Amino acid sequence: MAERSLIFPAVEFRRRCRALQRAMAERGQDALLLTAAADIYYVTGFLTRFWESPARPWFIVVPAEGDPVAVIPTIGADLMGRTWLTDIRTWDAPDPVDDGVTLLADTLAALVPERGAVGLPMGLETSLRMPLADYHALIGKLTPRRMVDATDTVQRVREIKSENEIAAIRRSCSIADAAFDTVPDFVGPGITLDAVFRTFQAALLAQGADWVSYTAGGAGQGGYGDVISPADATPLRPGDVLMLDTGAVRDGYFCDFDRNWAIGRAADDARRAHAVLFEATETALRELRPGHLACDAHRVLTDAIATRGATACGGRLGHGLGITLTEWPSFTPRDRTVLREGMVLTLEPSVQIAPGRILVHEENVVLRADGPELLSRRAPADLPVIGA
Amino acid sequence: MAERSLIFPAVEFRRRCRALQRAMAERGQDALLLTAAADIYYVTGFLTRFWESPARPWFIVVPAEGDPVAVIPTIGADLMGRTWLTDIRTWDAPDPVDDGVTLLADTLAALVPERGAVGLPMGLETSLRMPLADYHALIGKLTPRRMVDATDTVQRVREIKSENEIAAIRRSCSIADAAFDTVPDFVGPGITLDAVFRTFQAALLAQGADWVSYTAGGAGQGGYGDVISPADATPLRPGDVLMLDTGAVRDGYFCDFDRNWAIGRAADDARRAHAVLFEATETALRELRPGHLACDAHRVLTDAIATRGATACGGRLGHGLGITLTEWPSFTPRDRTVLREGMVLTLEPSVQIAPGRILVHEENVVLRADGPELLSRRAPADLPVIGA
Known part of the structure; x- marks a missing residue:
């Protein structure tokens, strides 16, 4: 046969x-x-x-x-x-x-x-x-x-992805990159969060996702409180920060990264938090190597956040990615999984701006011998503003 | 509090x-x-x-x-x-x-x-x-x-749904009804099946689905072979029968029903098969009552198909529905679950037209004291033709 x-x-x-x-x-x-x-x-x-x-x-x-x-x-x-x-x-x-x-x-x-x-x-x-x-x-x-x-x-x-798998995840990431590019076209003050979620999912499909197994996000004045709740019908307001996160699937492989936008204007502390997250991710992109442990990645990210005078949120700050939205290991203080060449990982630092107000940031990478290679297109360094 | x-x-x-x-x-x-x-x-x-x-x-x-x-x-x-x-x-x-x-x-x-x-x-x-x-x-x-x-x-x-739950499932069904109405707008000869799946999912979102956890379907000359495969890039051809099936979710409740269309022209045996499925469903809508067993529902459907000279496919011919795409019981010869008032069920007869060529049909109902009440809008009696 x-x-x-x-x-x-x-x-x-x-x-x-x-x-x-x-x-x-x-x-x-x-x-x-x-x-x-x-x-x-x-x-x-x-x-x-x-x-x-x-x-x-x-x-x-x-x-x-x-x-x-x-x-x-x-x-x-x-x-x-x-x-x-x-x-x-x-x-x-x-x-x-x-x-x-x-x-x-x-x-x-x-x-x-x-x-x-x-x-x-x-x-x-x-x-x-x-x-x-x-x-x-x-x-x-x-x-x-x-x-x-x-x-x-x-x-x-x-946990060690083949080049076929890496190419598949990169393709899913490209689909999300292209969908994120369209967000300013349908987001603005007065648009409800549930409408944003629906249109964003349709944008992912239009860009080539086979299906959208995961969409999350949040919106709130200068940051959001929670990143796992379903969207409600609250309209976006000037001063909100909107975050959209997706696990879009193509050929059975996920991406998993998010992007943030300020609506109308960006509060100073949200802008600073975004810069801290961007810099913490830069540090991890520069420093992570095969042989590090998952807990080392957690430390690199938390230290990079603390050095800039901010406070990392509890919970994991990254994880594996591939056939499921999240795979092992977890970037937590207790996970001692060895990071190895060929692992596809998310870098997902988050900061607490104030009680109940956070900002999260996420990129997808494959770990190469000389460090992480981005699979998602790098987020902008500055918090983008929609409808400024 | x-x-x-x-x-x-x-x-x-x-x-x-x-x-x-x-x-x-x-x-x-x-x-x-x-x-x-x-x-x-x-x-x-x-x-x-x-x-x-x-x-x-x-x-x-x-x-x-x-x-x-x-x-x-x-x-x-x-x-x-x-x-x-x-x-x-x-x-x-x-x-x-x-x-x-x-x-x-x-x-x-x-x-x-x-x-x-x-x-x-x-x-x-x-x-x-x-x-x-x-x-x-x-x-x-x-x-x-x-x-x-x-x-x-x-x-x-x-398994016994409250009126709140029944209303939620009815709403999910209405979303799918409205999305199915738009199918002739984007389907036709030359359109690839994966494009159809993507656009159909976007249509469900546009009609108010929170997310689309399930889309299935099939297409082939005068019938399809399989209803669980992902879509590929095969273009639709005149004489194909296209089936789309969805589990769209609104407020955490699923619908689960399908519709069929002939592309350009309908083969006689596909048209006959569709009529048999419609009539078998009519029989079940007329005859099912609380107190019947799940296996009785299977028998009602298979008998109605056999009476009309056709052959029911193996496998179950309906099931429960609600918070998941499929719930117990299953309309199979061996499932002796008692059907009770307030159950939300799918009626899902299928016929084999020829080896490797089937047609499936599905409606969603709530079982009332006096029989099934439709939650999906009833499919047309005759196989609709797109682009005749």
């Missing part, structure tokens, strides 16, 4: 699979069980928005050697058949009596020795996308085989 | 909470632990697209009596503080050492007696949105308390 794949050539997925298998071998894992959309897309190229339905579980088994096996609902057979996978086993889901558990158990039992270990991501930033009761039934059927934590197996491989 | 809430008045959420507590009491559950976005939105009104980031777990504990407790990352405190909840406990997430586990365990331990049971959805259509290793650690901390399956507790309550 001819090799087929979606998005990337089959060799890209084979390479990923081999990398996972090397990591499995080092850790004594005889198979890897993947249930999350991102892990499954990573290994197979199976890209669909059908994950939005929580009705059915989907399974990919990566054996110690050879190609992955798909154990999936029948409805996905056609699309999975267009990826590089050839061993595709299906059941009619959703089945309230046996929703793929027996088929999955039989598949794993044939691939994993009786005293063997099935790796499954169980750690930070992972979750099991199958009913817990079915997982317990699966363990029962597989005993004496053991389920072991394979978070490290998956994350140490996925 | 004044009662505050988002989207709905606080009384709506209180009512939901009390209904859950009655269901918990009947089943001997001393608390309910919720981790999924939909369950958390249902109980609290906490609506955000921040769920797109897999980095952090979020927890809501519904005690046997009294109001729910939020155990959430600090970044959500502001937004959660604007819901009706007043007991909001936070930690700085993501924390690779203890990502909320101790705080959650302490919260549960204080609310659940030592020999008590913590309910957690573990069944069909559920998954645990927290790392499995953290769940195991939680069980260790809570022993001798037991974790028990609370799928039934949650699903029997959530």
Whole structure:
């Protein structure tokens, strides 16, 4: 059968699979069980928005050697058949009596020795996308085989992006760059924040996003209070700072960065905060290197903010990026993940201007041997003003 | 403190909470632990697209009596503080050492007696949105308390929609109705399917969708092969049937229905298939009643299709709808869930015209005492032709 794949050539997925298998071998894992959309897309190229339905579980088994096996609902057979996978086993889901558990158990039992270990991501930033009761039934059927934590197996491989992946993320970033350029065309005093969010999403689609999985933002006099709330119908006012943040998706890869604008006029402290964020990001762009830890990146950003007399917000100041909006590691004081060449990361410093009033800033980079290379077009140094 | 809430008045959420507590009491559950976005939105009104980031777990504990407790990352405190909840406990997430586990365990331990049971959805259509290793650690901390399956507790309550919820779903349906009306304005021979998907999503936003979590579709000569694949750059050709399906979201509630169009001209068998689907849906609209089982609805639809000399596709022919794109039950031969007044459901018959060539049709209804009431505007009886 001819090799087929979606998005990337089959060799890209084979390479990923081999990398996972090397990591499995080092850790004594005889198979890897993947249930999350991102892990499954990573290994197979199976890209669909059908994950939005929580009705059915989907399974990919990566054996110690050879190609992955798909154990999936029948409805996905056609699309999975267009990826590089050839061993595709299906059941009619959703089945309230046996929703793929027996088929999955039989598949794993044939691939994993009786005293063997099935790796499954169980750690930070992972979750099991199958009913817990079915997982317990699966363990029962597989005993004496053991389920072991394979978070490290998956994350140490996925976190290093191939040039194909970097190009895909760069393209998503370019789409957001182009959409951000159009913001002054539809934003101004009196426009409501929910209208801004809607038009911004349409702009991302017009620039080539396949879909817009994430739009966030905020607006308020001289800064905003919160960056995760949905937009309401409050009209923008002169003196507001508007922030828009997006995870637009193209070919299954996200960008994740934001931009700020002052409406009509920029308050002095907002202007200063924007300059501090810009400078802190410049520092990180200059100083970050492979071998640093995630907590070092946090320190570089907080120090650069403190040096300029401002206060960094709590929470993480950057993270990984790729098939999901956010990936490990997290730039926090406690994350000791080693930053390595090929990681795609966000730099996301934020400052508190006053209680309940913050400014955030974000760029996307790939970490090269000699430091970060920008994937997003660099934000302007000065807070831009719309309708000045 | 004044009662505050988002989207709905606080009384709506209180009512939901009390209904859950009655269901918990009947089943001997001393608390309910919720981790999924939909369950958390249902109980609290906490609506955000921040769920797109897999980095952090979020927890809501519904005690046997009294109001729910939020155990959430600090970044959500502001937004959660604007819901009706007043007991909001936070930690700085993501924390690779203890990502909320101790705080959650302490919260549960204080609310659940030592020999008590913590309910957690573990069944069909559920998954645990927290790392499995953290769940195991939680069980260790809570022993001798037991974790028990609370799928039934949650699903029997959530599946009956309040009039507020029905109005919200109706509004999402109206947005899609209006967007479907615009399709002939931007679809025609030579337009590529990915361009159609992008413009259709923008049309949904223009009509008032907050975001578009799901767009699917297909196109092919006289029918399409698959309804879950992403769009590619294949241009539409005369004789194609185009199907667009959407889960557009307004105020956190989905619609989920589709429409078909023939491009230029309609093949006779596609026209006949469309008529069969329309008639099968008419039959279900006329016959479905509270007290029927989900499998009865499947039978009504398949019989109506077979009577007209056509063949229904495998898979489910309808499902619940609300806070997620698809909810239980499923119209399959094996789902014996009782259909009850107040359920919002999709009727989704599909026929196979030839191998690899299908047509699907979908409407959204609320089940009333005297039968289904349409929430989507009824599709035309005849397959519409664009650019005839």
